[in-house]
Amino acid sequence: MRQFKGGKIPGYLHTSVGQEAAIVGACLAIGDNDAMTGTHRSHGHPIGKGAHLNALMAELMGKEGGICKGRGGSMHFADKSVGIMTESAIVGGGIPLATGCAFSAKVRGVDQVTLCFFGDGAVNQGTFHESLNMASLWKLAVIYLCENNLYAFTTSLAQSHGQADIAQRAPGYGMPGLTVDGQDVSAVYEAVAQAVNRARVGQGPTLIVAETYRFDDHSFRSSSRALGYRSAEEVEKHKRDRDPLSLYRKVLLEEGENEENLRAIEDEVTDDVKQALQFALASPMPRPETLPDYMFKSSLAG
Amino acid sequence: MQTDVQKFAATPGTHIEMTYFDALMQAQVEEMARDERVVLVGEDVAVYGGVKLLEQFGRNRIWNTPISEGSFTGMGIGAAINGLRPIVDLTVGSFLYLASDQIINQASKLRFMTGGQIDIPVVVRCCMYPVGSNAAQHADRPYPFFMNVPGLKIVSPTGAADIKGLMKSAIRDDDPVLIFEDNHLWTVKGDVPTDPDHLIPIGKADVKREGKDITLIAVAGAIRATMEAVDALDEEGISVEVIDPRTLKPLDHEAFKSSVAKTGRLLIVDNAHRVCNVGSEIAAVMAEEAFYLLKRPIVRLSAPDIHVPFSPALERDFYPTKERIMQASRQLL
Numbered sequence: 001m002r003q004f005k006g007g008k009i010p011g012y013l014h015t016s017v018g019q020e021a022a023i024v025g026a027c028l029a030i031g032d033n034d035a036m037t038g039t040h041r042s043h044g045h046p047i048g049k050g051a052h053l054n055a056l057m058a059e060l061m062g063k064e065g066g067i068c069k070g071r072g073g074s075m076h077f078a079d080k081s082v083g084i085m086t087e088s089a090i091v092g093g094g095i096p097l098a099t100g101c102a103f104s105a106k107v108r109g110v111d112q113v114t115l116c117f118f119g120d121g122a123v124n125q126g127t128f129h130e131s132l133n134m135a136s137l138w139k140l141a142v143i144y145l146c147e148n149n150l151y152a153f154t155t156s157l158a159q160s161h162g163q164a165d166i167a168q169r170a171p172g173y174g175m176p177g178l179t180v181d182g183q184d185v186s187a188v189y190e191a192v193a194q195a196v197n198r199a200r201v202g203q204g205p206t207l208i209v210a211e212t213y214r215f216d217d218h219s220f221r222s223s224s225r226a227l228g229y230r231s232a233e234e235v236e237k238h239k240r241d242r243d244p245l246s247l248y249r250k251v252l253l254e255e256g257e258n259e260e261n262l263r264a265i266e267d268e269v270t271d272d273v274k275q276a277l278q279f280a281l282a283s284p285m286p287r288p289e290t291l292p293d294y295m296f297k298s299s300l301a302g
Numbered sequence: 303m304q305t306d307v308q309k310f311a312a313t314p315g316t317h318i319e320m321t322y323f324d325a326l327m328q329a330q331v332e333e334m335a336r337d338e339r340v341v342l343v344g345e346d347v348a349v350y351g352g353v354k355l356l357e358q359f360g361r362n363r364i365w366n367t368p369i370s371e372g373s374f375t376g377m378g379i380g381a382a383i384n385g386l387r388p389i390v391d392l393t394v395g396s397f398l399y400l401a402s403d404q405i406i407n408q409a410s411k412l413r414f415m416t417g418g419q420i421d422i423p424v425v426v427r428c429c430m431y432p433v434g435s436n437a438a439q440h441a442d443r444p445y446p447f448f449m450n451v452p453g454l455k456i457v458s459p460t461g462a463a464d465i466k467g468l469m470k471s472a473i474r475d476d477d478p479v480l481i482f483e484d485n486h487l488w489t490v491k492g493d494v495p496t497d498p499d500h501l502i503p504i505g506k507a508d509v510k511r512e513g514k515d516i517t518l519i520a521v522a523g524a525i526r527a528t529m530e531a532v533d534a535l536d537e538e539g540i541s542v543e544v545i546d547p548r549t550l551k552p553l554d555h556e557a558f559k560s561s562v563a564k565t566g567r568l569l570i571v572d573n574a575h576r577v578c579n580v581g582s583e584i585a586a587v588m589a590e591e592a593f594y595l596l597k598r599p600i601v602r603l604s605a606p607d608i609h610v611p612f613s614p615a616l617e618r619d620f621y622p623t624k625e626r627i628m629q630a631s632r633q634l635l
């Protein structure tokens with residue numbers, strides 16, 4: 001955030017702080033050869049799926065060393081080498097693509113599951129309806145993971161969903177739908193792991209709604225906080241009682257993990273982030289003459 | 303009667319006469335046989351088409367979809383980034399609008415936005431039905447919209463050999479390619495090479511008739527009225543050179559310029575609506591780059607900026623007709 005305010009990160013930045021358990025719990029339940037798609041907010045997701053911090057940080061800054069060579073930016077991470085296929089900033093736009101990844105796995109007869117992340121707002125797009133129907137019809141190996149953080153920008157669930165229980169939509173498509181505590185990493189993991197098992201044996205897709213909360217504003221620069229769509233108390237309460245990191249820390253301590261080990265892990269993460277920052281700051285900007293690069297794979301005759 | 307299998311089993315190196323539609327089907331069949339990653343996705347594709355695709359390739363290659371243009375197109379794109387080479391059949395040109403978000407925001411952009419990490423070898427096919435009282439919601443020629451999108455390749459073949467060669471090139475291409483057919487061309491017959499590697503490069507125009515007085519660029523379905531007009535003009539002693547762009551993105555401006563260098567006169571016939579159509583783009587580039595070659599102002603004939611009417615009485619003269627093409631040609635001299 002400091003880098004954003006310092007002007008090193010251009011554009012909009014939608015953080016996923018507060019939603020870590022939903023993200024990591026889901027990513028842990030799939031393997032290296034499985035695929036994943038994300039959204040404008042999918043910042044933690046590539047980390048969960050195994051992308052390298054350095055290249056992600058450099059991408060945030062629009063650098064040549066970025067994972068997408070500075071062509072995508074914060075809303076569009078992809079790292080094909082670890083199965084992160086695309087992230088769509090068109091709300092709901094990634095759902096058909098994830099469905100297509102799973103369709104391809106079926107046609108080619110390969111054992112691969114696709115994990116499709118999207119928000120509560122995306123559920124109201126036509127792509128959600130059309131895609132879930134096709135995935136169910138053809139028993140595609142795809143997990144639809146809705147991170148329900150209660151708001152789509154400033155619009156609450158109550159203001160936008162005729163049926164606010166999102167998991168209820170699943171039976172309409174002929175697939176199971178369940179709701180899990182998205183602040184509990186183990187609960188998310190368990191739910192996704194079960195859905196993955198179903199998918200792998202040909203039983204088709206599952207819709208999982210992880211109930212979560214976004215701690216930051218919709219995005220930096222959107223300054224929607226001033227619009228008063230949610231109260232400061234509500235945000236503080238979630239930060240205090242529902243922070244997935246402290247909740248899991250508590251569980252680990254209760255299970256006998258010692259404080260020192262946890263500190264060591266936290267220090268290691270801090271070091272990794274510092275190192276990624278150094279890498280990103282040192283990475284050069286793309287040269288202007290490289291602008292047309294990556295437009296086409298096959299050359300053009302004309 | 304010949305079966306489809308016999309019809310498509312001629313020896314390489316020869317030509318056989320077939321319709322545009324059969325040539326298109328043959329291209330799909332040959333490419334599906336050549337590469338098992340090629341699959342066909344679309345509404346009712348398992349039952350129509352003449353060739354018994356389903357019998358030959360089975361259900362795992364031919365996918366009849368629900369009526370969900372936006373998402374089955376997106377699904378084709380998603381499958382393309384994950385190892386398949388889908389042909390998405392949107393059937394009617396006007397239905398492209400429903401799929402346009404996935405084509406524009408995803409297919410055209412994903413390679414660029416991921417820094418070249420992913421390829422999108424998807425073909426999106428559609429057929430335009432400009433005449434025949436289909437009314438405005440089924441009669442559009444939407445190629446100009448998509449020409450304004452970087453990252454797409456767009457072809458509009460008008461002959462049997464061209465559709466076969468361009469369809470094959472499109473399927474083998476690693477980038478998204480849109481194919482605009484015209485149902486008025488489906489029945490046109492032509493000599494088609496049986497060579498399974500008959501490929502026509504994307505981005506190359508073709509001179510359909512040599513001439514010396516006027517360069518006439520006929521876009522997509524406009525070729526039919528154009529050829530009738532050109533035959534009649536020939537009898538009047540006016541020699542028209544007809545160029546079919548074949549590819550609309552990228553346009554082969556070099557081919558247009560070399561013809562204009564010869565004739566000094568340019569007429570562009572395009573069945574799309576007049577504002578910002580293919581003719582607009584060609585005229586702009588010729589004005590910028592070949593102005594000194596022109597002896598007369600460029601003339602464009604197009605559909606008016608009005609919706610396609612239902613009534614045959616209104617539809618009859620809606621598109622550039624043989625008579626209007628002849629008249630414009632005479633005036634150019």
Ligand SMILES: Cc1ncc(C[n+]2csc(CCOP(=O)(O)OP(=O)(O)O)c2C)c(N)n1
Pocket residue numbers: 040041089090091092118119120121122123149151152153
């Ligand atoms: C098709 C489309 N419509 C609107 C927007 C603007 N927009 C960006 S994020 C957002 C809210 C999305 O809400 P949700 O799906 O719940 O995801 P969240 O931001 O909560 O993670 C909106 C409206 C967009 N990017 N794309």
Ligand SMILES: [Mg+2]
Pocket residue numbers: 119120121147148149150151152153
């Ligand atoms: Mg939300």
